[in-house]
Amino acid sequence: MPEDADDVxxxxxxxxxxxxxxPLADLRRAVAAAPRANDDATVVVKWHGMLAEAQEALNKAEDALVAALDTAPGDVLDDPVMALAHQVNAAVAVRDGRAMVVRHYTDPNSPGRRGPGAWRGAETAPRRGPALTTAPAPIMPAPAVSVRGAQR
Structure with missing residues (x-):
């Protein structure tokens, strides 16, 4: 595994x-034994597994690209090598997206995880009045209209 992959x-x-x-291994065992005990733990373990799969796919894509670059003649990259480079870029995007999801679930203060409207366990906060004082719009009397030829 490349050094930066170990870092991520x-x-x-x-x-x-x-x-x-x-430890993560203990958390995996706990989730396997009781998946409904802690929803956050279950989701984190699931997404960490998906992140590990994405990292493995990225490693393979990078290895294939390096091998292709080693055998590529000259400085010009042909279509197959460029396709491998695009595959690496896509694998990085998938890995980084999954890492963001895991980070979201490990941070209890991340947006949407606390307060009213949070995804789980939403609490109803006491309603406050409007931020600005408001009053109903004034009722204006209707203008007098005269219509010729109309009888009352």
Whole structure:
């Protein structure tokens, strides 16, 4: 595994372990034993597994690109090599997206995770009045209209 991959997976793993106060392997076993005990733990374990799969796909794509670059003649990159480069870019995007999801679930203060309107456990906050004082619009009398030829 490349060094920067260890950094990404290592940082995410440390965040998970800090959030749940246990090693990742123990957390996986706890979720397997009781998946409904803690929804956040279950989701984090699921997404961490998906993140690990994405990292493995990225590693393979990078290895294929490096091998193609080693055998490519000259400085001009042909279509197959460019396709591999695009595959690496896509794999990075998938890995980074999954890492963001895991980070979202490990941070209890991330947007949408606290307060009214949070995804889970939404609490109804006491309603406050409007930010500005408002009054009903004044009722204006209708203008007098005369119509010729109309009888009352």
């Amino acid at each position: 997976m290592g940082v995410i793993t440390q965040q998970i372990e800090a959030r749940f106060q246990m």
